[in-house]
Amino acid sequence: MTTNSACSLIDMETLERIAPIIRHTAHPLRLRILDFLSSQDEPQTVTAIIEACKSPQAIVSQQLRILKDQNVLTARRDRNHVKYSVANNNVLLLLDCIRRH
Amino acid sequence: MTTNSACSLIDMETLERIAPIIRHTAHPLRLRILDFLSSQDEPQTVTAIIEACKSPQAIVSQQLRILKDQNVLTARRDRNHVKYSVANNNVLLLLDCIRRH
DNA sequence: CGCGTATATTGTGATATAACTATCTATAGT
DNA sequence: ACTATAGATAGTTATATCACAATATACGCG
DSSP states (O other): OOOOSOOOOOOHHHHHHHHHHHHHHOSHHHHHHHHHHHHOSSOEEHHHHHHHHTOOHHHHHHHHHHHHHTTSEEEEEETTEEEEEEOOGGGHHHHHHHHTO | OOOOSOOOOOOHHHHHHHHHHHHHHOSHHHHHHHHHHHHOSSOEEHHHHHHHHTOOHHHHHHHHHHHHHTTSEEEEEETTEEEEEEOOGGGHHHHHHHHTO
């Protein structure tokens, strides 16, 4: 009976639940969006995000949807603008990881 | 001239360099491998990793290669065994993120 | 209503990733 | 040399993702 030394491995269900969120977030443009949004204290319009990313509207919009689908971002309509903000602060730890090189 | 409030966004080159590493790591089985290896204080053989993951040999071997290609793991041969260990401690922060739910 | 601005969706072709089976190489022991 | 064990690689099919172009929707205003 080879008693395993460390027994507190993260269970597979958790890994399977979290991995896609991280995988979907780990994309240059989506990280940029996340970084930008987390740097602002107000939710930002799509136009502002497009500006910050210097990327085509359709592509940014797609990425926003992906992040929203993963519950990383939330969107709320404000008159004829849609404002996005970071929904899940856990994901911001990713950015910390990256900043620490 | 709309002086941008926060100017310290992570540059795109960095994001493009780091994103694939994170993306390749954010896979249930690969995270499990990483978690296992980081829980042991000695490098582990492929067989031990297979055991810890309860996954087929070929699949584990493939994942090990992917993690090695991303310089997340290193391997060294020890007689007729190959022992893997974590090469890049930064990536372990991912596991911390996950543990903190 | 009709137009402009803001944002979302769809369709497409190229490329990447996943899981799996089968096979191959290398080494150790006899 | 023969066999068993340890590990890596190749081939395959299904599915996912990418970037992009084109089009659609939604809202506010005159």
